[in-house]
Amino acid sequence: MDLKKFWSPFCGAVSITFDDGTENQLEKAIPPMDRLGIKGTFYIHPQGDDWQERLAPWKDVAKNGHEIGNHSLSHTCSSNFLMNFGGLEEKSLFEIEQDILIAQKRLDQIAPHQHDWTFGYPCSNTFVGRGIQRQSYVPIIAKHFLAGRSSGEYGFANHPGVVDLSCVWGISVERMSGFEMIGFAEELTHRGLWLILIFHEIDGERLTNGSYDFKMLLHYLHRKRDLIWTAPVVEVAKKICSSGLKQINGC
Numbered sequence: 001m002d003l004k005k006f007w008s009p010f011c012g013a014v015s016i017t018f019d020d021g022t023e024n025q026l027e028k029a030i031p032p033m034d035r036l037g038i039k040g041t042f043y044i045h046p047q048g049d050d051w052q053e054r055l056a057p058w059k060d061v062a063k064n065g066h067e068i069g070n071h072s073l074s075h076t077c078s079s080n081f082l083m084n085f086g087g088l089e090e091k092s093l094f095e096i097e098q099d100i101l102i103a104q105k106r107l108d109q110i111a112p113h114q115h116d117w118t119f120g121y122p123c124s125n126t127f128v129g130r131g132i133q134r135q136s137y138v139p140i141i142a143k144h145f146l147a148g149r150s151s152g153e154y155g156f157a158n159h160p161g162v163v164d165l166s167c168v169w170g171i172s173v174e175r176m177s178g179f180e181m182i183g184f185a186e187e188l189t190h191r192g193l194w195l196i197l198i199f200h201e202i203d204g205e206r207l208t209n210g211s212y213d214f215k216m217l218l219h220y221l222h223r224k225r226d227l228i229w230t231a232p233v234v235e236v237a238k239k240i241c242s243s244g245l246k247q248i249n250g251c
Ligand SMILES: [Zn+2]
Pocket: 019, 020, 071, 075, 122, 123
């Protein structure tokens, strides 16, 4: 694959993603992104009886051009996170699929204009069951979504010619400096790759980044907008689908 031709006029792509749909993101992530016209992907889990009220502000975020993504309903991760049973090790593929589809019905009301949807694996976990009964739930995501974001190794990104869209790699960037995130973006996009950054909060308490560092990254991406394509996951996935990868990814 000719990467230069594929990305032209850019040399590679960056997607900024945030998980869990927090108040912190509404207050501290979205305003600086909007000021620079940078659009991201926000993976939300519409859990609880108050989901409509709680997620109401996200309707405007979606209208404003950011992508809303499915982060499941119950946000079930490995039992190790719970330090108890009841996590993915104890779930079936059927249960996970139902959970994700209920979430999707709710999210369709938050962003009714979105036709193509992507999924953010909670905790980047992609399995159900344990031991010899452990199975991947990536095929379920491939069935219902244009793309699914999990995580990969530090320092690696997605090659548009071979990536499995149902399980693309993100890099968790919590506590990283602006210089380090810019280094990733500079180096990996110049290799012709698609870099997906996973954020949770800005100046927050949990898995957080400093606003100084986040804004440094945003300003860098804004300055480099003619060379680096910064776009929501769904937009880059659509571009990959419109290329020769259609048959591989079934999109
Ligand atoms: Zn999450």
